[in-house]
Structures are given as C-alpha cells and as structure tokens.
Amino acid sequence: MAEAILQIFRGDAKGGAAKECRVPMAPGMVVLDALHYVQAHQIPDLAVRWNCKAGKCGSCSAEVNGRPRLTCKTRMDALPLDKPITIFPMKSFPVIKDLVTDVSWNFRINKKIPPFQPRPGADWKIEQKDVDRVQEFRKCIECFLCQNVCHVLREHDKKEEFGGPRFFVRVAGLEMHPMDGASRAGLLRKELGIGLCNITKCCTEVCPEDIHITDNAIIPLKERVVDEFYDPLLMLVRKIRGVKQSQD
Amino acid sequence: MSDRFETHEHDVLIIGAGGAGLRAAIEALGQGASVGVVCKSLLGKAHTVMAEGGIAAAMANVDAADDWRTHFRDTMRGGKMLNNWRMAQIHAQEAPDCVRELEHWGALFDRTDNGQILQRAFGGHTYKRLCHVGDRTGLEMIRTLQDRGVQMGFDVYMECTVTRLLKDGDRVAGAFGYWREQGRFVVFKAKSVVIATGGIGKAWPITSNSWEYTGDGMALAYEAGAALMDMEFVQFHPTGMVWPPGVQGILVTEAVRGEGGILRNKTGERFMERYDPQRMELSTRDVVARAIYTEVREGRGTEHGGAYLDISHKPAEYVKRKLPSMYHQFLELADVDITKRPMEVGPTCHYMMGGIRVDAETAQSTLSGLFAAGEAAAGLHGANRLGGNSLSDLLVFGRRAGLAAAKHASSTPAPSVDSAQIDQAERDALEPFQRKDGESPYAVHRDLQDSMQKLVGIFRNKEDLQRSLGEIDKLKQRLKRISVEGSRLYNPGWHLALDLKSMLTVSEAVALSALAREESRGAHSRIDFQNLDPAWGARNNIIGREGEAMRLRQEKVLETPGELKQILAEGK
Numbered sequence: 165m166a167e168a169i170l171q172i173f174r175g176d177a178k179g180g181a182a183k184e185c186r187v188p189m190a191p192g193m194v195v196l197d198a199l200h201y202v203q204a205h206q207i208p209d210l211a212v213r214w215n216c217k218a219g220k221c222g223s224c225s226a227e228v229n230g231r232p233r234l235t236c237k238t239r240m241d242a243l244p245l246d247k248p249i250t251i252f253p254m255k256s257f258p259v260i261k262d263l264v265t266d267v268s269w270n271f272r273i274n275k276k277i278p279p280f281q282p283r284p285g286a287d288w289k290i291e292q293k294d295v296d297r298v299q300e301f302r303k304c305i306e307c308f309l310c311q312n313v314c315h316v317l318r319e320h321d322k323k324e325e326f327g328g329p330r331f332f333v334r335v336a337g338l339e340m341h342p343m344d345g346a347s348r349a350g351l352l353r354k355e356l357g358i359g360l361c362n363i364t365k366c367c368t369e370v371c372p373e374d375i376h377i378t379d380n381a382i383i384p385l386k387e388r389v390v391d392e393f394y395d396p397l398l399m400l401v402r403k404i405r406g407v408k409q410s411q412d
Numbered sequence: 413m414s415d416r417f418e419t420h421e422h423d424v425l426i427i428g429a430g431g432a433g434l435r436a437a438i439e440a441l442g443q444g445a446s447v448g449v450v451c452k453s454l455l456g457k458a459h460t461v462m463a464e465g466g467i468a469a470a471m472a473n474v475d476a477a478d479d480w481r482t483h484f485r486d487t488m489r490g491g492k493m494l495n496n497w498r499m500a501q502i503h504a505q506e507a508p509d510c511v512r513e514l515e516h517w518g519a520l521f522d523r524t525d526n527g528q529i530l531q532r533a534f535g536g537h538t539y540k541r542l543c544h545v546g547d548r549t550g551l552e553m554i555r556t557l558q559d560r561g562v563q564m565g566f567d568v569y570m571e572c573t574v575t576r577l578l579k580d581g582d583r584v585a586g587a588f589g590y591w592r593e594q595g596r597f598v599v600f601k602a603k604s605v606v607i608a609t610g611g612i613g614k615a616w617p618i619t620s621n622s623w624e625y626t627g628d629g630m631a632l633a634y635e636a637g638a639a640l641m642d643m644e645f646v647q648f649h650p651t652g653m654v655w656p657p658g659v660q661g662i663l664v665t666e667a668v669r670g671e672g673g674i675l676r677n678k679t680g681e682r683f684m685e686r687y688d689p690q691r692m693e694l695s696t697r698d699v700v701a702r703a704i705y706t707e708v709r710e711g712r713g714t715e716h717g718g719a720y721l722d723i724s725h726k727p728a729e730y731v732k733r734k735l736p737s738m739y740h741q742f743l744e745l746a747d748v749d750i751t752k753r754p755m756e757v758g759p760t761c762h763y764m765m766g767g768i769r770v771d772a773e774t775a776q777s778t779l780s781g782l783f784a785a786g787e788a789a790a791g792l793h794g795a796n797r798l799g800g801n802s803l804s805d806l807l808v809f810g811r812r813a814g815l816a817a818a819k820h821a822s823s824t825p826a827p828s829v830d831s832a833q834i835d836q837a838e839r840d841a842l843e844p845f846q847r848k849d850g851e852s853p854y855a856v857h858r859d860l861q862d863s864m865q866k867l868v869g870i871f872r873n874k875e876d877l878q879r880s881l882g883e884i885d886k887l888k889q890r891l892k893r894i895s896v897e898g899s900r901l902y903n904p905g906w907h908l909a910l911d912l913k914s915m916l917t918v919s920e921a922v923a924l925s926a927l928a929r930e931e932s933r934g935a936h937s938r939i940d941f942q943n944l945d946p947a948w949g950a951r952n953n954i955i956g957r958e959g960e961a962m963r964l965r966q967e968k969v970l971e972t973p974g975e976l977k978q979i980l981a982e983g984k
Contacts, residue, residue, distance in 0.1 A: 190656070190657050190658060191655075191656040191657060192655070192658055192745065193657075193658050194658055194659075197658040203854065203904060203905070204852070204855075205854075208852055208854060208896065208897050208898070208904070209898030209899070209903040209904065209905045211901075211902040211904060212904065214623065215453055215457045215459075215461075215622040215624065216457075216459075216462050216622050217622065217659075217662065218462065218659075218741060218745075219737075219740070219741065220461055220462050220548070220551070221453075221462065223453065223454065237745070239744075239745075260902055261902040262902070264593075264902050266593075267454070268570075271454075271568075274559075275563075279518065279559055279563045280556075280559075282516060288515065288516075289526070289527030290523050290527050291527055292530075295520050295522060295523055295545070299520075299545070302545075302552060302555070303548060303551065305461075305551070306456055338518070341518060341520065342520075344518070
C-alpha cells in the first residue's frame with residue numbers, strides 16, 4: 165500500500181519542531197484521517213482539535229503544506245505525495261500544543277457585538293429572498309481560517325484594534341437580517357476597526373464555506389460606516405438638527 | 413472542602429453546550445440564577461451544529477390541518493408507545509412556541525410564499541412539520557442560542573471535561589473535572605446540575621457522532637446514583653455515507669428523502685415498496701435502517717455495501733439550494749455530484765433514545781438537584797425517535813430543565829462537599845499516568861467499537877448480547893491496565909482513557925437492557941424474538957447502581973390518560 169510522509173508540528177508555547185510520521189494511504193483519505201492514524205499508532209498524545217469530521221463544525225483548522233485548511237476536508241490524494249506533507253498549527257494564534265492553538269481572543273471579540281434586536285412592531289413576515297441574502301453570512305462555521313490569514317492579524321497582530329473578517333461576517337449577518345433594528349456602525353468603526361482592512365481578499369480565498377467575505381460583507385459594511393460617519397450631507401443635516409450619531 | 417483546586421460556584425451548573433444545555437442556561441439566567449456552562453469542545457461546536465433536517469413543530473404553516481395532537485400521535489406511534497406520554501404531550505404542545513421564540517432571538521428559517529416559516533416533510537410525521545433553513549438548521553440554532561446566552565452573561569468553561577458529580581448526602585452538590593488544555597483540575601460547586609451531554613455514538617465505529625459522544629452524562633448520573641431508562645434503544649440512522657472508508661458513518665440528512673430522494677438497491681429496485689409500501693422512503697428510521705441492512709445482507713447492496721439514494725431527478729439548482737451541505741459533502745469527500753448521480757448510503761449509529769430517567773414536568777432525575785435534557789435524557793422518544801423531534805426536544809426540555817434547576821437552586825441551601833470525594837476523583841483521573849508500558853487507550857476503544865458493532869448492532873440475539881457483556885467485562889479489566897504517554901497538557905490519549913470509562917458503563921447498560929427485552933420494538937430488533945410483545949410494551953427497562961454492580965429492573969410504562977388514548981386511536 166502507498167504511504168504518505170507527514171511532517172507534523174510537535175511543540176507548545178515554548179516552541180517545537182516538525183516530526184516525521186508515515187501513514188498508509190486509503191481511498192478518499194483526508195488529512196484528519198492521517199492525524200488520527202498517527203494518534204492511534206504512533207503519537208498517542210498528539211494534540212488535534214476536531215469534532216464533526218464533516219466540514220460542519222470548523223474545529224480542525226491547520227496549515228497544510230503552508231495553506232490554511234480544514235483538515236477534515238483536505239483530501240490526501242489532492243496533495244503531492246512525492247514529498248512530505250507539512251501540517252502546522254494556525255500561525256496567527258498562540259500554540260497550546262501541537263496543532264491546537266489558543267483561539268479564545270475570537271470569543272472575546274464576539275462578546276462585543278450587540279445582539280440581534282428585532283425592529284419594534286416587526287410582524288415576522290419575511291420573504292425568502294431576504295433570507296437567502298443573509299444565508300451566506302450565517303453559514304459561517306467559525307473555523308477562524310479567515311482570521312488566521314488576515315494581514316492585519318497575521319503580520320501586524322492588531323488584535324486589540326481589529327475584529328477580523330469572521331466578525332465582519334457576523335455583523336453582516338445581523339445588520340442584513342430582515343428583522344434587525346440595531347446599528348453597529350459605531351462598533352465597526354471603533355472597536356472592530358474595519359478601516360484597517362485593505363481588502364486584499366485573503367480571507368475570501370481560504371473560506372471553506374465559500375463566503376464572499378470581502379465583497380459581500382466587508383465592503384458593504386465599510387460603506388455603512390462611511391454613510392453613517394463621513395457623509396458630508398448627512399453630517400450637515402445632523403448638525404442642523406442636533407442629532408447625535410448612533411453608538412459613537 | 414479542599415482548596416487545592418480552582419473552584420467555581422454557581423446556582424446552576426450545566427454540563428454540555430449543545431441545544432439543550434444552552435437553552436437550559438438561557439432559561440436559568442432569565443430566572444436570575446448564576447449559571448456556569450461546561451463543555452468538552454469550544455463553544456458552538458457541539459453536535460447540535462450538525463443537525464441538518466429541521467425542528468419538528470406543529471405550526472401548521474404548510475399543512476393547515478396539523479396540530480399538537482397529530483404531532484403527539486406521530487411521536488407516540490414512532491416510539492412504539494413506549495414513550496413517556498406526558499413528555500410527548502408537552503413536547504408537541506410547546507414546540508411551536510419554542511420555534512417562534514428562537515426566531516425572535518434572531519434565528520432565520522426558510523419561508524413560505526406568504527412569509528411564514530417553511531416546513532418540510534420527514535419520516536413518520538403525518539404533515540409537513542420541520543422548520544428548517546436549507547440543511548443547516550442546527551448551525552442556525554446553536555449560533556442563536558450561544559449568542560443569546562453570551563449576551564445574557566453565563567460563564568462558559570470551554571474544553572473542560574467533567575469526570576465526576578459531587579454529592580452532599582443524597583443530593584447533587586457540583587462536579588469535578590479537568591481543563592483539557594492544561595490538564596489542571598477544577599471543582600464546580602452548584603445547587604443544581606443539568607446534564608445535557610448528548611449520546612454514546614462513539615461506542616460504535618460507524619457513527620454520525622463526533623469524539624465527544626462518549627455517554628459521559630449518562631455515566632456521571634449513573635455513578636451518582638440516578639436511574640437510567642430505555643438503554644436498549646439505540647437509533648441507527650438509515651443513511652450514513654459508506655464510501656470512501658474515512659467518511660463512513662457521516663450523516664446524510666433525512667431531508668434528502670424529505671425533499672423526494674428515492675432509495676434503490678443494486679438491481680435498481682425501489683425496495684422500500686416491500687418494507688413499507690405506504691410511507692416508502694419516509695417510513696420511520698428504524699424501518700428504513702433495517703430495510704437497507706437487509707438488502708445488503710441478502711446480496712442486493714451497492715458496490716461498497718449500501719443502498720443508492722437518488723435526488724438527481726430534482727433540478728440541480730433546487731438540490732443545491734435545499735441541500736447545500738450534502739451537495740458539497742459528497743462532491744468534496746466522495747467525488748459524487750448528487751445532482752447527477754445517486755449517493756451510496758448505509759446505516760450509522762446516530763442517537764440514543766434512552767438515557768437518564770427524568771420527571772416530565774421538571775426534567776429532574778431520580779437524584780435530587782440533578783436534571784437532564786436532550787439526548788442524555790430518556791422518555792420522549794420511546795423505542796424510536798422521529799427525525800426533527802430532537803431539535804424540538806432540546807428547546808422544549810432544555811427550557812424546562814433550566815427553569816426547574818433555577819427554582820430548585822433558589823429554594824436550596826448551598827451544599828457542602830467533603831474533600832474525600834474530590835481526592836478520589838483526582839486519583840481516578842490521574843491513574844492512567846501511574847503505569848508504564850500498559851496498553852494504549854486507542855486499542856481498547858477500537859475493540860469496544862468492534863464488539864458493539866458486531867454484537868449490539870441493528871439486529872441482535874441472545875448469544876451475541878451475552879457475549880458482548882463478557883467482552884465489556886474484559887475491556888473493563890484492560891482499561892485498568894492501560895497507560896498514557898506524555899504530559900497532562902492537551903493530551904488526547906489521556907482524555908480518551910477517561911472517556912472510555914463512561915463508554916464502557918453506558919455500553920454495559922445498553923447490552924444488559926437489550927438482552928432483557930425479548931421482543932422487537934422500534935430500534936431494538938431481536939432476531940430471536942421478532943415480534944412485538946404486549947407484555948414488554950407495558951414495561952420500561954430501568955438501570956441503577958447497587959454498590960459496584962449494575963442492576964436492571966422493569967417498571968410499568970406510565971398509563972396514558974383516556975382523552976389522550978382517544979387521540980392515539982384516531983387517524984390512519
């Protein structure tokens with residue numbers, strides 16, 4: 165039977181190095197299958213985060229041959245087997261052990277987002293096309309691969325000033341919810357720092373759910389922020405009427 | 413009380429952060445209780461996220477004739493009348509409000525032409541009843557609940573596993589566990605504990621369940637002295653993937669059949685005509701699973717040992733819109749475009765109808781202060797669960813469990829826990845590190861799975877079940893001799909070693925109950941007792957602990973009152 169050679173990162177917060185393992189290939193095998201094989205036969209304490217193994221929970225993110233992927237959806241037969249397959253943890257988050265990283269920062273960001281607020285007097289009659297429009301954002305499985313590749317987080321580590329693509333997608337899912345009545349423009353501008361995004365679309369490229377993060381979520385949200393805070397006409401109207409800007 | 417460990421105190425401690433746990437947490441918070449939620453994975457990754465088909469609720473948006481009575485009747489008939497009638501009634505009556513509530517918290521469902529929540533057909537449901545959003549209903553539900561809970565302010569202890577419930581005399585007093593990340597121990601003190609840990613699928617090799625489903629909650633409750641019930645009823649979902657090997661068992665939603673999918677054997681025959689000519693593909697899961705299994709066993713299976721499930725007669729755009737995750741799952745993992753070719757499917761271990769015995773009104777177990785909801789609890793589904801009734805179960809009984817747990821906490825003095833229990837829990841958890849050169853926990857797990865698949869599968873008989881009890885006993889001995897490598901830092905081998913204890917306890921309860929029930933009912937099929945037996949139809953199997961021994965006894969099924977009996981007798 166054919167064999168694959170893996171170079172799996174072994175280490176913790178203090179550092180580590182790749183360890184070579186050999187696994188027998190099987191039809192349709194995915195990288196997560198290979199990692200499970202290694203756990204059962206070679207390295208019983210190899211730390212791997214996973215749950216559904218069906219691309220629905222977004223737990224098993226890692227960098228395979230340098231590309232951020234869900235290991236449960238990465239087919240071994242789609243990778244070149246003439247050289248070792250490297251499997252490393254997501255780079256933008258601190259390593260806990262092996263392939264498991266500390267993603268708790270994401271949960272702290274999420275807490276800042278004002279929840280769904282139904283419009284007063286909403287009658288809950290919703291058209292399917294309005295559901296379809298936000299579906300794209302609501303199917304996010306929180307794998308955090310977009311957070312992992314975003315330059316603002318990966319190269320510049322601006323975790324204190326920036327929310328990252330995942331949370332722009334989440335805000336888009338709320339803002340474009342047909343029954344939602346809240347405005348999160350102030351949050352986007354300040355706490356989530358949407359202005360830092362320079363729309364390189366790296367997030368869109370790695371999204372396993374094919375969400376058009378940049379085009380459909382981030383750019384429209386940037387426009388909302390501009391409309392709310394920088395529209396000269398609106399600013400003038402507000403000044404005359406003495407209206408304060410929302411949530412600023 | 414020992415102060416050696418990090419300690420947290422809550423009025424209500426909830427173990428499990430799937431739909432039931434989160435719904436319970438929201439309700440308890442609403443009552444003013446302080447709430448802690450402990451979960452083995454990250455928040456939002458629980459199995460609810462994988463639920464695909466929908467939430468069953470008699471909202472009558474599509475079929476105006478539907479009402480709670482019909483839903484009640486369908487649930488009882490699907491469960492072969494072994495259900496707790498009161499749970500089935502409460503569930504059918506409260507599910508529509510629970511769905512509306514979820515919508516008001518921000519969940520978005522597919523719509524009818526006049527803007528109401530759309531409902532789809534599903535096996536065993538008389539009317540179109542499943543509220544859904546494509547085939548990712550569970551994701552919408554868990555995000556909605558998780559965000560509401562976070563905003564209301566519960567404390568979440570993520571990647572934390574509970575290994576033991578703590579007691580104060582004969583009531584529950586909290587829990588002992590470990591952080592998976594660092595391996596440090598943690599003590600929770602609580603007046604009420606809600607178990608919402610799901611099922612036991614990982615005791616079988618072919619399963620739709622993730623690594624988390626190791627029966628922890630049922631084992632914790634059993635160890636603490638609470639009763640389990642109906643443990644012989646394990647649902648094998650008819651349609652899991654069968655090829656390639658790595659994806660074997662991954663769920664293929666019943667919504668494929670709900671949307672018109674047709675099952676055929678290798679000769680092209682629509683074989684359900686022979687098993688249930690009226691309901692065909694939308695028969696109950698127990699019937700369809702046995703049908704596929706029988707076709708394969710009798711030589712009419714597909715190349716990889718399953719049946720064909722075909723939806724390609726529907727327009728490709730429709731399939732992609734209504735079943736998007738199925739479309740991608742087959743395309744990416746099995747190289748099959750389901751808009752053009754049939755899927756290969758076969759039974760996969762999916763759901764535990766049995767579990768912790770609870771009171772219908774309060775979800776309280778037989779142990780004071782211990783509550784259970786969702787898959788971890790028994791009663792609602794009887795001998796077989798209908799598709800869609802699980803998500804509604806989570807909402808209805810999660811809410812009730814949270815409410816009752818908060819009330820219990822408000823009328824109960826703070827419990828005290830003696831340090832001996834905690835010391836013992838620590839010793840038990842560290843034991844696998846004490847040995848060198850023992851067996852690997854992965855090997856013990858694999859052998860348990862093989863034995864459950866072979867001996868406690870879809871079709872059972874006395875000899876197999878007796879053998880399985882012997883195997884489980886041997887595996888228990890082997891578990892005592894395993895050793896784990898490495899440190900306590902995020903160590904999956906160690907975690908598995910501790911989960912195995914729960915898996916073995918629950919597997920024993922399943923085998924013992926299955927051996928006792930000498931009839932075939934719902935998901936429990938005995939080759940040596942192929943018919944329904946009215947005497948067994950009046951009895952539930954109850955599991956309890958006596959010292960170190962597991963004891964089985966029977967109790968009479970609760971008698972359905974007259975007016976509800978009338979409902980059951982009506983209809984087709």
